[in-house]
Amino acid sequence: MAGLELLSDQGYRLDGRKATELRKVQARMGVFAQADGSAYLEQGNTKALAVVYGPHEMRGSRSRALHDRAVINCQYSMATFSTAERKRRPHGDRKSTEMSLHLKQTFEAAVMTQLFPRSQIDIYVKILQSDGGNYSVCVNAATLAVIDAGIPMRDYVCACTVGFVDETPLADLCYAEESGGVSSLALALLPRGGQIALVQMDARLHQDHLETLIEAAMTACKCVSKVLDEVVRQHLQETSVLSR
Amino acid sequence: MSPMRLCVPGEKLCSVEDCNQGTGVYQRHGYIYSSLAGYVMRKNEGEELPVISVVRETEALLLPDVGAIVTCKVTGINSRFAKVHILYVGSTPLKDRFRGTIRKEDVRESEKDKISLGDVQSTYLLTTAENELGVVVAHSEAGAQMIPISWREMQCPQTNIKEFRKVARVQPEYLEA
Numbered sequence: 010m011a012g013l014e015l016l017s018d019q020g021y022r023l024d025g026r027k028a029t030e031l032r033k034v035q036a037r038m039g040v041f042a043q044a045d046g047s048a049y050l051e052q053g054n055t056k057a058l059a060v061v062y063g064p065h066e067m068r069g070s071r072s073r074a075l076h077d078r079a080v081i082n083c084q085y086s087m088a089t090f091s092t093a094e095r096k097r098r099p100h101g102d103r104k105s106t107e108m109s110l111h112l113k114q115t116f117e118a119a120v121m122t123q124l125f126p127r128s129q130i131d132i133y134v135k136i137l138q139s140d141g142g143n144y145s146v147c148v149n150a151a152t153l154a155v156i157d158a159g160i161p162m163r164d165y166v167c168a169c170t171v172g173f174v175d176e177t178p179l180a181d182l183c184y185a186e187e188s189g190g191v192s193s194l195a196l197a198l199l200p201r202g203g204q205i206a207l208v209q210m211d212a213r214l215h216q217d218h219l220e221t222l223i224e225a226a227m228t229a230c231k232c233v234s235k236v237l238d239e240v241v242r243q244h245l246q247e248t249s250v251l252s253r
Numbered sequence: 254m255s256p257m258r259l260c261v262p263g264e265k266l267c268s269v270e271d272c273n274q275g276t277g278v279y280q281r282h283g284y285i286y287s288s289l290a291g292y293v294m295r296k297n298e299g300e301e302l303p304v305i306s307v308v309r310e311t312e313a314l315l316l317p318d319v320g321a322i323v324t325c326k327v328t329g330i331n332s333r334f335a336k337v338h339i340l341y342v343g344s345t346p347l348k349d350r351f352r353g354t355i356r357k358e359d360v361r362e363s364e365k366d367k368i369s370l371g372d373v374q375s376t377y378l379l380t381t382a383e384n385e386l387g388v389v390v391a392h393s394e395a396g397a398q399m400i401p402i403s404w405r406e407m408q409c410p411q412t413n414i415k416e417f418r419k420v421a422r423v424q425p426e427y428l429e430a
Contacts, residue, residue, distance in 0.1 A: 064316065065349040066350075121279065121288055156290045161277065162263070163288065164262055241261050242259055245259050246259070
């Protein structure tokens with residue numbers, strides 16, 4: 010892609026953001042009445058819908074039930090209209106399975122599963138429009154949905170995808186940046202304690218840059234957590250005013 | 254009531270020395286943190302430390318706990334056990350039905366039959382082996398609701414046929430007007 014500079018000399022990216030600037034986050038909780046918890050989150054042009062059911066009795070094979078904690082079952086899928094070209098196979102392909110596993114690991118770190126032995130919590134996330142940072146948007150949407158469902162969690166889980174260009178870490182990559190050959194790293198963080206739930210990268214990065222990149226990711230995640238906090242508090246105030 | 258404070262998961266509420274842990278909170282490194290998004294409630298217990306808990310407006314998530322009194326509906330009967338669906342825990346209804354089993358030997362305390370060994374239990378095990386526990390509502394073969402006569406018999410008002418059930422002697426405080 011000749012002529013497209015990921016980071017211009019003045020420090021502006023392709024969409025006019027600065028290096029550490031996040032995309033606009035808009036979110037709503039409780040979008041579905043029939044699910045236990047649900048949330049819709051947009052980060053720039055990436056839109057995700059998360060739905061949570063549970064905790065309920067183990068469905069399917071009872072032998073997979075754990076005697077001391079709940080099983081978290083995640084499913085990630087993309088709508089066929091979410092990408093530039095219509096997606097042929099929205100579920101079951103390797104990418105979706107890998108994402109589902111990552112989401113499961115992330116939420117097992119945050120949800121207090123010991124309170125619900127022998128039961129199952131289902132988290133379903135669907136990407137409605139994909140413009141980069143799919144994993145991060147899914148994690149953020151699923152956090153809101155889990156809070157909406159009233160499932161106890163240690164802390165929020167906030168995620169952000171960061172990349173490294175010209176010695177500068179870029180926060181919250183969009184699709185053009187991700188496919189433009191940037192080494193991207195996705196990080197999921199529990200912001201108050203500063204504990205990392207998951208780090209994922211499959212690109213090449215020099216060892217010296219790793220620490221800077223992770224620092225940038227953690228800062229970006231903390232910014233996301235502030236936004237999510239606002240959304241949750243506002244939702245609580247709205248729902249309580251209505252029911253009183 | 255004074256306006257209650259909102260809190261979110263992960264928010265530090267107080268230290269362990271100030272309050273005891275209630276529901277919806279967890280303890281870490283000597284401090285109590287919230288694990289739900291809801292309102293903080295502090296209950297004074299008298300001489301002991303107050304209990305701090307976080308509640309949501311909607312019904313709390315409930316799972317049947319060991320030792321809890323539950324209300325269930327029988328879905329299947331076998332010569333060895335009865336399968337039930339657990340509907341209420343205490344007096345709060347469950348959103349989802351949980352499955353449970355009442356074994357034959359757990360129905361009455363006195364007349365114990367042979368105990369079967371080695372069955373893998375993947376459902377909740379229930380017992381009615383106390384005076385206050387047992388059948389509360391039953392329908393006869395004619396379809397009418399039966400009236401309890403003694404602790405082991407119920408009678409149908411339409412056909413006057415008596416059927417055997419292990420009747421519960423429900424405490425007066427649980428009976429509503």
